[in-house]
Amino acid sequence: MITLEAVESFFPDRTVTVEERAAELGLNPAQTHMFRRIHGLDRMRHDPDLSLRDLVLPAAKRILKRIDPRSVRYLIYCHALHGGRSVGPRTAQDIKRALGLEKATTFALTQQNCAIALSAIDVAGALLRADGDPEARALVVTGDKPRHRAAQLVMNTCVVGDGSASALVAWNGSGTAVRSFVTRTRGEFSDGMMSSPALIRAESEMRPRLMLEVMSEAADRADCTLDDIQVVIAPNPNTTLWQDTIKDEALRGKFFFENIPRYSHCLASDVLINYATLGEEKRFEPDRPAMFVAIGVGMTFSAMVFTPSSNTGGPRS
Template identity: 30%
Template sequence: MTAIVDIACHVPEQSVAVDDIGERVQAGEHLMRTFRKFYGLREVRRSQSTDVRETLLAAAANLPGLRGNEHRVRHVLYARTVSTIAPAGQNPLEDVCAALGLDNAAAFTLTQHGCATGLLGIELAGRLLASDGDPSALALVFAGETTFSPALQIIPESTVMGDCTAACLVGADGERDRLLGLAVRTYGQYAEGFPPYPLDPGFLKDHNELLAAVILEAAEAAGVSVDELAVILPHNVNRLSWVWTCRALGLPVERVYLDNVPVTGHCFAADPFINHVHARAAGRLRPGDLYLMASVGLGATFAAAVLRH
C-alpha cells in the first residue's frame, strides 16, 4: 500500500502583501478588497529567485528521510501546474537530481492536471514502486513552482499565488501516512478557463459542489465517512470556497486546516503537503488520525486522497 515515508516543505522568508501584488499586475481595488475581506488572503511568500531549482532543492534539504537513502530513490516525479517553467534547453529537474546525488533515479514531470497534479504524483509513485518489486525502493515527489510570469501572480476570481514548495518521499508500503483512497475527476468543459483567460462562470458556480463530490468519493473509496476525518488538508485558494464546500459536505469549516491561507497564498500543487507539515507541527494531525488531502486544478481536475497518519 502506497505510503508517504517523509514530507517537508520550503517556505520562503519574504512576505509580500496581496495589495502589493495587485498593484504590480494592475488588478482593481474591488478585486483586492474581495481577496482581503471575503477570501481571507493577506500576504504570500515569495522567493528571492525565480529559479525553481533553488526552491525545490530547499524543500529537499528539509527532508531528513532523504539523507543517506539517495541510493534507494528509483523515481523522481515533479508534479507541475504550469507546462513551461524554464527556457528552452534547460531541464531543472535533471539539475536537481544531479545536485541531490540521485544517480539511480528515473526523473520526469507530470502536468495537465493543474494544481491537482501533486496528489496524482503520490498515487503514481506508489504504482511505479509496486511494479518495481523492490520493497526498499523509494520515490521522490516534488510540488510547487515560482511565480516567474505576471500571468501567474493572480487568478482573478480566485486567489493570489505564492512560491512555497514541497518534497515527499514515497514508499510502496509503510506504517504511517498510508494512502487508503483516491478520487480524481476531470471536467473538460472548463478546459479553456486558464489564465490569462477568465475562469468559466460555470466552473465558479459548480466548483464547491464538484469538490464536495470528489471528497465524498475518496472517502467511499477508503471505506470511511467524512465525519471520521480528523482534518482536511486543502489547497489554499481561499477561505470562502472552503466555507461553501463544507456546507455541501455537512462539515464544520473548522475541520479544514486553513491557517496558511492568509500567509502563504496558493502555492500551485504544493498546498496539501505544506499543510501536512504545518498541521502536524500544530498538533492538528496526530498518529492514527484519518485525514484527507484535496486540491483542484484549473482545466478542471478535482482530486482528493484519504490517508491515515
C-alpha cells in the same frame, strides 16, 4: 499500500503583505480590499530574485538528509505551469542532478494544476508496487516560480506566493498510510482560465456536487465516512472558493485554512505544505483518517484519504 514517509516544505525569507504584493502587481484599492477582506489573504512569501531551482531544492534536500539517497528509485517533479517559458523540458533532470540522484528514474507531471501532487503520490506508489523492492523510495518534488503577471495573479481569485514541498513515498512503509484515491477530470472545462463566461458559470454550478461526490467516494473506499475525517487538507487559492464549493458547514469546518493568510497560494505545493504544517504543529490524531482534496483548473477533482501514524510530523532534522 502507499505510505508517506516524510513531507517537507520550504519558503523564501522575504515576507510581503497583500497590500505590498498588490502594489507590485499594479492592483487598484478595490482589488486589494477584495483579496484581504473577502478572499482572506494577509501575507505571503515572495522573492523575485529566487530561481525555480533554489525554490524546490531545499525541501527535497531536508528529506534526503534522513535517508540513504541511493534508495530513491524515482524522482517525480510536479508543476502547475505549462510551457517552456515556465518549466523547461530538462527541469526534472536538472533537479535530479542537483540532488545527486543520478540513478533515479526521473520525469515531470503536470496538466492537473492544484491536483497534481495527489496524482504524483498515486503514480509513485504504483511504480514502487510494480518494482516489489521494499527498500525503494520515490521522491515527489513540487513547486513553481511564475514569472509572468498572468500566472502570479489568477483571475482576481488568488495572488500566488513562493513556496514548495517534497514528499518521500514508499510501498508498505512505516509512515502515513494512503487508504484511497479518487480523481475525475471534466475535459469540457479544459480551457481553464480561458473558458467562456458560460463555461465558467457551468463549472461553478457543477463544482460543489462533483467535489462532494469525489470526497464521499474516497471515504467509502477507505471504509469510513466524511464524519470520520479529522481534517481536510486542500489547496489555498482563497477562502471564498471553498465556501462556494463546500456547502455543508460542518464539513467545511474540517478544512484547514490557516495557511491561506500565512502563505497564500503556492502553485502545485499547497496540499503538501499544509500537511507539513499540521505535522510540525503535531495536530494530527494518529490512526484517525484525514483527507487531501484538490480542484485543479482544467478541471480535475481529487480526494485522497490517509491515516497518520504515531510518528507523523514532529520537528525537522
